Amino acid sequence: MNPIILTLKSSPTVPLEAETVTPDAFVNMSHEQICGSLVYHGKRQCRLDDFFEVSGEFSDSIEMHGDLHRVKLLGKGMSRGQIKVHGNVGMHLGAGMRGGRIEVSGDAGDWIGAEMVNGLIQVHGNAGGQIGAAYRGSLRGMTNGTIIIGGTAGLEVGMRMRRGTIVVVGKVRDFCGLQMKGGTIILMSGAEIRTGAWMVRGTILSLEPLPLMPTFSPSGCYNPTFVDLYARELRNYGISLPNHPSSGSWSRHCGDSSIPGKGEILVWNPA
DSSP states (O other): OOOEEEEESSOOSSOEEOTTOOHHHHTTOOHHHHHTOEEEETTEEEEGGGTEEEEOOSOSEEEEESOBTTEEOTTTTOOSSEEEEESOBOSSTTTTOEEEEEEESSOBOSOTTTTOOEEEEEESSOOOSOTTOOOTTOSOOOOSOEEEESSOBOSSTTTTOOSSEEEESSOBOSOTTTTOEEEEEEESSOBOSOTTTTOOEEEEEESSOOOOOTTSEEEEEEOOHHHHHHHHHHGGGTOOOOOOTTTEEEEEEEEOTTTTOOEEEEEEEEO
16 A cells, blocks of 8 residues: 655644544545544644645555644554654654554654553654653553654653553653653663652663662662563664673662662663
8 A cells, every 4th residue: 555645734833633643544534535634723623634735545554744843643542554754743642552653753742652552653853751651640651562762852751651662762851760660661871860760660771870769779780681682672773782791781770669669770881
């Protein structure tokens, strides 16, 4: 199937809610139906073709072009196919995603993959905060899937996540892994302060030193075999994760004892 191509005509003046743009919906739609899909420009109900030039029909592959930093909720709840964004994109990308793949060539806003269930989201640029997190008032963040951020990320990455993997190549801001209940966060360039605060379970790996809270206790150094599995998978995305004893070892810290929690933070110590 040829992809459906959406090209932004002009940037919305206020956030544009485009949760109807999903492979699940478009795979069964004609060109005319796609053009007539409803989007919300602020409080105003509009057609998709009021903002985008539309090409293609009946496909679960979508390509989007233009600066979409004010376009929200793309791929919300999608379970199949793929979305490729050639440019920046706004908040709530892939929220509640259940499958498929989203790839962004530019930057993305807050709440990427919030409460996602499965699938892959890859952002080549920088990202906002609350990646893979639970929404305010909710106790369950992402429960499976993979999110890869090629640049930096904001606050509360992985907040209340239960399963799945988040990888951030650039530096991450405060409260990474806040109230984390499971899953894995890999920090290629470290994070700022309060990493793993109120962490219940799960694993955070950092290749750079972290300012650890006093509620995390040292628990030796080793080279866990599960890191080899992550390294093998991340090689497909151009990410190198060390684990060989000749290169160094991981310093393990357990906590957060203020809960008390049974999570772990592993910090790489090069040889």
